[in-house]
Amino acid sequence: MNNTLDKFNLRQVILEAVDQINYDYSIENLPISIQSKFDNIIINGMGGSALPAELLSETFSQYTEDGTQYPVYINRDYNSSKYITDTSLILAISYSGNTEETLSAYENAIAENRVVVAMAAGGALIDKARELNQPYVLIPNPSPDFQPRYATLYILKAIIEVLIQFGVLSKSAREKVVGLVSSVKPHEFESQGEALASIIKGKTPVIYATCEYKLSAHLWKIKINENAKTPCFWNYIPELNHNEMVGFTNPQAEFQFIFLQNEVETSRNIKRFEKLTQLFESRGLSVSNIVVPDFGNKLANLVAMTLIGDWTAYYLALSYGIDPTPVDMVEEFKLLLKD
Numbered sequence: 401m402n403n404t405l406d407k408f409n410l411r412q413v414i415l416e417a418v419d420q421i422n423y424d425y426s427i428e429n430l431p432i433s434i435q436s437k438f439d440n441i442i443i444n445g446m447g448g449s450a451l452p453a454e455l456l457s458e459t460f461s462q463y464t465e466d467g468t469q470y471p472v473y474i475n476r477d478y479n480s481s482k483y484i485t486d487t488s489l490i491l492a493i494s495y496s497g498n499t500e501e502t503l504s505a506y507e508n509a510i511a512e513n514r515v516v517v518a519m520a521a522g523g524a525l526i527d528k529a530r531e532l533n534q535p536y537v538l539i540p541n542p543s544p545d546f547q548p549r550y551a552t553l554y555i556l557k558a559i560i561e562v563l564i565q566f567g568v569l570s571k572s573a574r575e576k577v578v579g580l581v582s583s584v585k586p587h588e589f590e591s592q593g594e595a596l597a598s599i600i601k602g603k604t605p606v607i608y609a610t611c612e613y614k615l616s617a618h619l620w621k622i623k624i625n626e627n628a629k630t631p632c633f634w635n636y637i638p639e640l641n642h643n644e645m646v647g648f649t650n651p652q653a654e655f656q657f658i659f660l661q662n663e664v665e666t667s668r669n670i671k672r673f674e675k676l677t678q679l680f681e682s683r684g685l686s687v688s689n690i691v692v693p694d695f696g697n698k699l700a701n702l703v704a705m706t707l708i709g710d711w712t713a714y715y716l717a718l719s720y721g722i723d724p725t726p727v728d729m730v731e732e733f734k735l736l737l738k739d
Contacts (some may be wrong), residue, residue: 405718408545408725410627414710415586418703420540420553421578425561429535431515438489438568440471442481443559444505445493448548450474451619452555453493458615459699462580463560463573470568478504480512489566490516493555495539495548497523500737510534517562519555521546537562545725549626553581553703580699586707592690593711596658599688600712601719603656607634607709608676610661610669616702617660620709627713627724637672645676648685657687662701664694 403411443453457472464470475481478501484490492506497520506525509516510532518529521541529536537558539551560577563569605624609617614636624632635644648655657680659673677687692705717724 403718405721405723406714406725407723408543410550410714410725413542413546413550414590414707414714417550417553417586417707417710418581418584420551421557421581423540423554423557425537425558427517427535427537427562427565429529429533430565431535434566435487436567437487438470438566439485439487440473440483440489441563441568442473442475442484442488442490443493444475444481444491444502444509446476446499446501448551448622449493449495449499449502449555450476451549451552451622452559453491454615454618455552455556455699455702456559458702459580462697462699463563463569463576465570465572475505477501478508480505480508484509484512484514488514489563489568490514491519491559491562492516492525493519493559494523494525495521495551495555497521497525497527499525503528517566519558519562521551535562547626547725547727549622577699580697581695581703583695584700584704584707586710589704589707590711593708593713594715596688596690596708596712597715597719599686600656600658600716603654603686604630605632605656605658607632607658607660608640608673609634609636609659609705610665610667610673611636611638612665612667612669612698613660613662613702613705616705616709619706620658620660620712623706623709623713624716626727627722628716628720629722629729630716630720637669637676641672641676645679648680648683651685655685657685659687659689660705661689661691662694662705663691 453474461467461469473483494502518536521539607617607620617634621632621634
């Protein structure tokens with residue numbers, strides 16, 4: 401494997417991914433007076449900057465004292481979220497600080513005289529927050545080529561800090577979120593990802609998970625798209641058993657199916673995986689079943705499951721002779737929009 405292709409040392413970024421959860425934040429321009437109750441959380445974000453919001457939504461009850469699950473609404477659009485009320489806590493996240501949809505949603509909410517917490521590594525979003533004396537959090541930028549898709553735990557920790565400062569979570573949430581993932585070691589999944597990449601090479605990967613872990617399947621898809629620069633698709637059971645699987649009666653390409661599950665899952669969805677494997681293989685479709693160790697909590701399990709995808713996408717990129725870090729098509733598209 402030619403690791404000289406990895407010009408921006410993405411391998412080290414993956415190895416250090418879990419360490420991001422230890423970063424300590426401060427919130428600038430924190431309001432002197434904060435309302436006493438919030439009924440929902442609105443997070444504006446796109447692409448990699450929205451992934452931590454999804455992770456928060458999936459694991460929120462783990463950070464509360466009593467297992468309470470707050471409604472978390474993710475807004476991926478130019479306009480303000482339709483779920484905003486006078487008791488919404490609103491965040492705007494753009495790693496670059498220049499994502500035009502997030503900037504637009506931020507400005508719309510500000511125009512409605514709402515307090516919005518901006519989160520970015522710099523850029524126009526932070527400049528605007530400073531100009532308007534609105535609260536903001538600076539996200540670390542370890543290098544000029546660091547990619548938003550690998551800032552997930554940086555941003556999750558920053559969101560937790562905001563929720564503490566605004567009274568949604570207690571201070572104990574800081575230690576909770578660190579403790580939940582402390583036993584996950586990225587290097588332990590590297591060889592598994594490398595082996596899986598060799599199976600996928602030359603095929604179109606399709607990632608399936610149970611409903612409980614569908615976020616990981618989505619994250620695998622994103623990492624394979626952006627690292628290996630190749631198509632990838634995802635879905636989850638039981639929903640896909642009612643529609644998508646029928647499409648592989650007449651496949652028009654060579655697919656590699658990856659079935660993701662946690663080792664302690666025992667729902668009927670696991671039986672569905674077993675029968676779907678049988679059904680697909682009887683039709684000559686290739687299936688790899690990935691059983692991920694259980695860490696005793698959903699956040700750690702999602703992180704571990706996603707790390708296998710990180711390594712798979714990384715080594716798949718190298719096998720194609722591609723530097724896994726840059727996303728040139730995204731940058732080209734942004735230039736076309738400006739024109």
